[in-house]
Amino acid sequence: MKKEKVAHRIAAEILEQIVEGDVKPGQKLPTEKKLCEKYGVSRASIREALSELKAQGAVTSKQGGGTYVEQAFHGEFFQQVMVDESNLASFRYLFEMRKILEPEAAMLAAERRTKKELDAMLSALELMKGVDDAESHKGRDADFAFHLAVMKATHNPVMIQTFANLDTIYKKALALSFEEKQEIIRNKQIIYKEHENIFEAIQAGEAELARLQCLIHLRNVEKKLTP
Amino acid sequence: MKKEKVAHRIAAEILEQIVEGDVKPGQKLPTEKKLCEKYGVSRASIREALSELKAQGAVTSKQGGGTYVEQAFHGEFFQQVMVDESNLASFRYLFEMRKILEPEAAMLAAERRTKKELDAMLSALELMKGVDDAESHKGRDADFAFHLAVMKATHNPVMIQTFANLDTIYKKALALSFEEKQEIIRNKQIIYKEHENIFEAIQAGEAELARLQCLIHLRNVEKKLTP
């Protein structure tokens, strides 16, 4: 179906060699010229592949000096998450993390929220209410927008960024399990009510209640996604 | 000091336009040809810049179709964390996150650890003991290795990856505040003892104790880093 581009394929192969330990952190990669010969492609493709790895933080290049594997690159992580992405177990991992992070975030949000974030939560709720079955991705977007608004209310950029990263993983996992639509739509009313509960607790500034409502919500969603 | 490469500069400029809202999610970017004229560089540089954005998840390209801003790209996050990196407030944000994540991880680690991870923790402790004042970065590496081993003991790749991301932010923040050495080295004994406490709780399988020891440790480290 999807034809993978040459550059991407080569990037994956080089990354695998790094993860595998063929080229260890701090060591120098072969020159671009040699990589061209090795993979039988042009230098443009090699450079495209390398720039992908550079953006990932796996390698760095010094003009005239060569390309080196980053010292503090822990390739295992990428590998692990990549591998388990195709597995439904990734939902369990993901929600274990969310159940740790988000209830605490809801607590902080209840203490620090401003009108701006409350408005964002409200408009996300509106979106959620008006979603029709045909477009399930809109429901997911609204869901994300709500949880993002909660996270933003903590005013902690590190937590916000982390949540964004989790969403990326979430989407990849969702893309590989297609039965989401029915499940989520069927329980639209319940899910909506749970979000409303979280919102009201945050609006009222009741930190502990917000934490609990968020935890309950995540438990229910997890139960629906992992039978 | 550091001469920034053309491709990187252009990638930053395009990213700023996206964050600024000039090009909204789902919309099409100008063609590579037009970008060449706009920035006065060759297509190779433009493609290098775009491939950086692609790797970041900001845009996607379809051969023959054009380059589009990713629907679910929330550029604000990158922006926020980047900006606050240079501020010492980022330590507070970072430790707020760590205090949420790691004690829970220590708890899970106490329940799930295997001999492999316990060994990793032990060798990290050994490293920590043998570190001499001259090389403070080795002390930091040992510290990271220990906390990483704890995180790995949860056997949750999502949490491991998240922790790795946090470490990246941590290192960037450290690089901008130079007074770490004296502080950390002076309290070497105390820090070491705290790590040992965490290790013993995890080894004994006492989850709640592990959680507490980890929380205490993080509070102390934070106190030292943010006066």
Place this chain on the structure above:
DNA sequence: AGGTTGGTACTTGTCAGACAAGAAAAGGAG
């Protein structure tokens, strides 16, 4: 008219060769 089919222009992906800028290795002078 409406839908299908085909062609044409456009856009991204890849290739090839060249020069510039910087770094590492080799060689020579003291």
Place this chain on the structure above:
DNA sequence: CTCCTTTTCTTGTCTGACAAGTACCAACCT
């Protein structure tokens, strides 16, 4: 042996070209 110069190598950028895939429109058939 040390220091400096020169040479060679490597990455960064430029130019031009073709291949592969897409979008758009017009002509065609039913």
